Amino acid sequence: MKPANDPDAPAVGKANGCVPDFPDEALLAELEALRQMLAPVEKPACATEGDGLIIMRLCSGLTLPEWECLRNRRDLRDWLALPLSANPFPYLTRIQQTLEELVFLSEHDPLTKLYNRGAFERILGAELIRSARSGQSLALVLLDLDDFKLVNDTYGHPCGDRVLETIGALLAAEKRTYDYAARIGGEEFALILPGVGLMRAEGVIERLIESARSLRIVCDGVDTPLRVTISAGLACTKGKYPISLEKLYALADGALYTAKAQGKDRLFSAPIADLTAPPENTLVRADEKRFLFTGSTKG
Known part of the structure; x- marks a missing residue:
């Protein structure tokens, strides 16, 4: 480890609990050697149910602040520590924080901090089930930055990343607390709006498109602030029939394509999904009911 007076060493000190001179190189070498030895078997396919080991090494005299210093400086975030005799609560709290960080990283886009594609599909699937069970509306909006490749x-x-970050921040600021915003592709975003019907969703998205038009994005080394526009495709269900994720997404995607074809910087709405869904198999036609009760199909 570099000495405390090394100008290239990371800025650490007692303010964040780090002790720059600790630990010694021998412990670091041992940890790195163990990491390399275990690397070939740290794969999901290497263990069947019930297999796996926890490997422990006693480090007498190592405190939690010292471990945090070592962990942060040498990227040992996948290593966990517990004390033998001291109060375990601070250590367990740190483990919980680590798990929360891992969950966040697994579900969020690192650039915009919005949900990623995997989390978006999971949430949309759950919201579609909830919509069909409760009979409440659900809106899906797909948004695409116009001419982003040119940027x-x-x-x-x-500069392109700055634009994506800005649009992500706009979506996060404009959505309601219980709406979901995601980045699902390079310059493609999505909004899931539970309990929102077609007309209300159109008002929300029109305001969002207008807000994007008014943005002035400043990039390093670019004299003139950038102006961007977005196109949007909207699909809704009233919750009358179960609608698959694939169908609602296809409707929104087709609407987005139409918005692009019509000149960009606009919203296009697909027909309400329930109106294009086949009737439920359990429905009995009126003439069939009449026959059951009267023996005649004539009104």
Whole structure:
């Protein structure tokens, strides 16, 4: 480990609980050697149900602040520590924080901090089930940045990232607490709006499109602030019939394609999904009911 007076060493000190001179190189070498030895077997397919080991190593005299310092400086976030005799609560709290961080990273886009594609599909599937059971409306909006490739080609990918971050922040700020915003592709975003019907959703998205138009995005090395627009495709269900994720997504995607074809910077709404769904198999036609009760099909 680099000495405390090394100008290239990470900025650490007692303010964050780190002790720069600790631990010694021998412990670091042992941890790194163990990491390399275990790397070939740290794969999901390597163990069947019931297999696996917890490997422990006693480090007498190592405190939690010292372990945190070592862990952060040497990227040992996948290693957990518990004391032998001291109060375990601070250690368990740190483990809980680590698990929460891992869950967040597994479900969120690292650039925009919105939900990622996997989390989006899981949430949409659950909301569609809830919509059908409760008979409540549900709106899905797909949004795409217009001519985003031109931004990357003209100003570079760092500027493109700044644009994506800005649009992500806009979605997070404009949505309700119980709505869901996701980045599901390169420049494609999505909103899931529970309990929102077609007309109300159209008002929400029109305001969002207008807010995007008013943005002025400043990029390093670019003299003039950038202006961006978004196109949106909207699909809704009233919750009258079960609608599959694939169908609602296809309706929203087709609507987005139409918005692009009509000139971009606009919203296009698909027909309400329930109106295009086949009748439920349990429904009995009126003439069939009449026959059952009267023996005649004539009104």
